[in-house]
Amino acid sequence: xxxxxxxxxxxxxxxxxxxxxxxxxxxxxxxxxxxxxxxxxxxxxxxxxxxxxxxxxxxxxxxxx
Numbered sequence: 260x261x262x263x264x265x266x267x268x269x270x271x272x273x274x275x276x277x278x279x280x281x282x283x284x285x286x287x288x289x290x291x292x293x294x295x296x297x298x299x300x301x302x303x304x305x306x307x308x309x310x311x312x313x314x315x316x317x318x319x320x321x322x323x324x
Contacts, residue, residue: 274324281315284308 264272291297291305 270322274319274322277315277319277322278324281312281319284312284315288312 288305288308291301291308294301297305
């Protein structure tokens with residue numbers, strides 16, 4: 260089965276997925292930021308999450324969201 264979707268529908272799917280991922284990532288960043296005495300891997304997770312969120316926001320802006 261082959262499904263044809265026009266560009267606007269494809270863009271909407273990408274934006275919806277990005278927004279959901281960003282919501283989860285923001286929650287993780289908030290939880291890690293609030294934690295005192297983070298382990299080294301948690302600090303790395305926090306920094307990676309912040310940079311990933313920034314990249315996701317730029318992609319959303321590209322799609323006009």
